[in-house]
Amino acid sequence: MTGLLKWLRWGCDGVESYSLQRKIFHVNVAALIAILSMAFFAVFNALTGNPALIRSNLLQIPFYFIVLVVPWLNRHGQAGMARWVLSLSITTAVSTNIWIANGSWLDLHFYFLLFALVGVVFFPIRQWASIVFLFVLNASLFIYCEYVGVKPDPTLFLLGENMTTMFRSAFVSTSLFTLLFITWLGEYVANRNERELEELSGMDMLTHLPNRRRMEQRLAETIAVSERTGQRGAVLFLDLDNFKPLNDEHGHAAGDLLLQEVAQRISGCIRKMDMAARFGGDEFVIMLSELGQEQEGARQRAAQVAEKIRIALAEPYLLDISSAGGDRESVKHRCSASIGVEMFVGGAMSEADILKRADAAMYQSKEHGRNKISFHEEKRHVWDNPELPTVV
Numbered sequence: 001m002t003g004l005l006k007w008l009r010w011g012c013d014g015v016e017s018y019s020l021q022r023k024i025f026h027v028n029v030a031a032l033i034a035i036l037s038m039a040f041f042a043v044f045n046a047l048t049g050n051p052a053l054i055r056s057n058l059l060q061i062p063f064y065f066i067v068l069v070v071p072w073l074n075r076h077g078q079a080g081m082a083r084w085v086l087s088l089s090i091t092t093a094v095s096t097n098i099w100i101a102n103g104s105w106l107d108l109h110f111y112f113l114l115f116a117l118v119g120v121v122f123f124p125i126r127q128w129a130s131i132v133f134l135f136v137l138n139a140s141l142f143i144y145c146e147y148v149g150v151k152p153d154p155t156l157f158l159l160g161e162n163m164t165t166m167f168r169s170a171f172v173s174t175s176l177f178t179l180l181f182i183t184w185l186g187e188y189v190a191n192r193n194e195r196e197l198e199e200l201s202g203m204d205m206l207t208h209l210p211n212r213r214r215m216e217q218r219l220a221e222t223i224a225v226s227e228r229t230g231q232r233g234a235v236l237f238l239d240l241d242n243f244k245p246l247n248d249e250h251g252h253a254a255g256d257l258l259l260q261e262v263a264q265r266i267s268g269c270i271r272k273m274d275m276a277a278r279f280g281g282d283e284f285v286i287m288l289s290e291l292g293q294e295q296e297g298a299r300q301r302a303a304q305v306a307e308k309i310r311i312a313l314a315e316p317y318l319l320d321i322s323s324a325g326g327d328r329e330s331v332k333h334r335c336s337a338s339i340g341v342e343m344f345v346g347g348a349m350s351e352a353d354i355l356k357r358a359d360a361a362m363y364q365s366k367e368h369g370r371n372k373i374s375f376h377e378e379k380r381h382v383w384d385n386p387e388l389p390t391v392v
């Protein structure tokens with residue numbers, strides 16, 4: 001499977017633009033689909049024993065080789081050539097089949113509809129003339145076959161009625177299914193690229209807060225500074241309580257609005273030198289630095305900020321959302337947060353350990369009835385001291 005994925009990604013590595021990478025990937029995937037479909041129908045054709053269909057199988061042989069060249073061209077930096085080879089060879093393969101054997105009798109020309117549309121998937125939008133050319137070429141071929149018609153080889157009429165219906169349904173449905181698959185694949189890859197970009201940019205696109213990666217980097221830096229200065233810091237792990245019902249009742253957009261409002265309220269409770277990040281879903285992490293060198297004082301300061309945030313988030317939310325009919329309505333919603341806190345000083349613990357402990361403390365808050373703040377208690381967990389039994 002990884003070998004196949006590597007083959008499908010031939011030519012993508014080293015291409016800077018995500019959009020071009022996507023086009024190259026689609027061309028390789030389409031080449032694979034073309035080869036598999038030709039092979040699939042070749043087996044069917046052979047099984048019928050019909051002379052016209054067997055002749056069409058033989059005529060398709062060169063196209064297997066031509067289409068196989070496509071990923072190879074991509075791999076050698078010839079993405080433009082690969083697009084044209086694929087686009088023209090699939091149209092020619094189907095045309096040959098229609099004019100030499102099938103005619104328009106078996107509805108194979110529905111593939112021209114697919115080819116008319118996939119230009120937009122293969123070519124960058126700025127090459128609009130190529131997209132339009134492929135559209136006009138394939139759409140004209142489809143219209144000609146559908147309304148003027150191409151006579152099939154007379155031996156094709158020897159196929160029984162059932163077999164004819166089966167071929168027709170197969171050609172129409174596989175061409176439409178391929179279109180659906182390629183469109184879905186485009187969406188899937190675009191979404192994945194968006195997530196990757198978000199990750200790289202260090203920012204959460206919904207709330208405009210830093211993301212997990214950025215927070216982990218900053219935490220590592222703060223630990224290093226703390227090692228030098230002896231200044232204590234704290235990590236607050238925050239998870240909203242009963243957030244899911246808001247999504248379920250008023251839709252995802254309402255949930256998004258609430259997350260944005262939560263981000264603003266948290267930002268309003270902390271100093272410029274601190275940092276709040278969205279870790280994903282309804283989880284946020286806040287890092288407080290320079291809380292002083294004295295343990296109890298630092299702990300109290302962290303508790304004050306956590307309490308300020310807890311109170312701010314428990315205030316009612318007025319969400320301005322659109323109803324299904326397009327009207328706008330204001331929804332009043334109440335929501336709270338469970339917070340877990342872990343204190344740190346110097347480099348005794350890694351950033352991953354600190355986050356893990358703050359997360360565990362947050363779960364204590366959930367267990368104790370939500371809308372609570374819990375500090376991570378030393379020696380509570382097995383990983384704190386493997387020699388001690390876990391205290392529950």
Ligand SMILES: Nc1nc2c(ncn2[C@@H]2O[C@H](COP(=O)(O)OP(=O)(O)OP(=O)(O)O)[C@@H](O)[C@H]2O)c(=O)[nH]1
Nearest residue numbers: 239240241242243244245247252253255256281282
């Ligand atoms: N609107 C919206 N919802 C999201 C987003 N990311 C995750 N979610 C939803 O957030 C919910 C988080 O689930 P939970 O934390 O288990 O739900 P909860 O109701 O808060 O449960 P408790 O934490 O146990 O109180 C899931 O329903 C996700 O679908 C997002 O970006 N926007």
